[in-house]
Amino acid sequence: MRPLANSSQAGTILASAQSQIRQHHPEPSTHALRRLGHRLAGLVALSAMLLLGGCATLTAVRADVTTPKAAPQALVGAKVQLQAAPSTAAAPDADVFQSAVVQAMTHAGMVPLLGQPAPYTARYSFHSYLDFEASFPSAWPPPGAPILLPNGAWIYSGYPLWWSGFSWPPPWYDRVFKLEIRDTATGALVYSTSAVTGSYQPRLGPVAQKLADSALAGFPLRSGMHRVMIPGG
Incomplete structure (x- = not known):
């Protein structure tokens, strides 16, 4: 059986391994992390704007x-x-x-x-x-904000959509x-x-x-x- 390395040898081996990992998988720079944070913040803000705008549109x-x-x-x-x-x-x-x-x-x-x-x-x-005329598919709403139907379904981009699939609008x-x-x-x-x-x-x-x-x-x-x-x- 190979003898165990002492603490000094173990420290040297660990430092060498960490150095090799950094060479192949460098840690993201502070600037890169900052850019990623800005992008995520922008996406969150955009999502909030779309959500609020959609809610206002649904009740207008x-x-x-x-x-x-x-x-x-x-x-x-x-x-x-x-x-x-x-x-x-x-x-x-x-x-x-x-x-x-x-x-x-x-x-x-x-x-x-x-x-x-x-x-x-x-x-x-x-x-x-x-x-009666507006109830036909040719009169479905044009592409735009989602419309909530009385039965819990949604109309989006002119097509009726349920979580479980498609169906005719009321x-x-x-x-x-x-x-x-x-x-x-x-x-x-x-x-x-x-x-x-x-x-x-x-x-x-x-x-x-x-x-x-x-x-x-x-x-x-x-x-x-x-x-x-x-x-x-």
């Missing part, structure tokens, strides 16, 4: 607004009695709808009143309906808000506006405020057909 509402003509100046600061359409008043989210319209009209500069007579009367409605719905303001004495229509947004989710409550805000964006001067983006939050 893009509405197509139609306002035939600008509102008369007399409506600015005017008292307006609010009335809900029968179907809207009977809906489970009736209080949510009413609150959304009150807030949007107040922000626009009008004075909405509930159950009190006023020179002007506003009638509003919320409803959703199935858009029906597409249009969610609509309409507002008409008339002269109480004569019944003449003095202003009207509407906003519509599409979604795989038919529920109106979650977007009631954003629809009302979209319809009255730019009041009293804005008119015609235009698109409004209400950020998520």
Whole structure:
């Protein structure tokens, strides 16, 4: 049997082995480590930006607004009695709808009143309906941010994707808000506006405020057909 080396010989052998390892596998320099750290930090920051941007995109509402003509100046600061359409008043989210319209009209500069007579009367409605044409694959959303479907699936780049595979998307719905303001004495229509947004989710409550805000964006001067983006939050 070969005799064991003493401590001095062992130290010499270990130092020689470490030197050979460094020659073949040099340790990364401080500069290289710093560059790697900067790259990792950049990737983390980019991922956070994409995540936050994606979340904001998922909750934003893009509405197509139609306002035939600008509102008369007399409506600015005017008292307006609010009335809900029968179907809207009977809906489970009736209080949510009413609150959304009150807030949007107040922000626009009008004075909405509930159950009190006023020179002007506003009638509003919320409803959703199935858009058969938009439910076909040719109308799937264009490439962009992911869209969360009501059933927990995601649409990305125009194709429906589950964790377990692919499938057809659910029906597409249009969610609509309409507002008409008339002269109480004569019944003449003095202003009207509407906003519509599409979604795989038919529920109106979650977007009631954003629809009302979209319809009255730019009041009293804005008119015609235009698109409004209400950020998520």
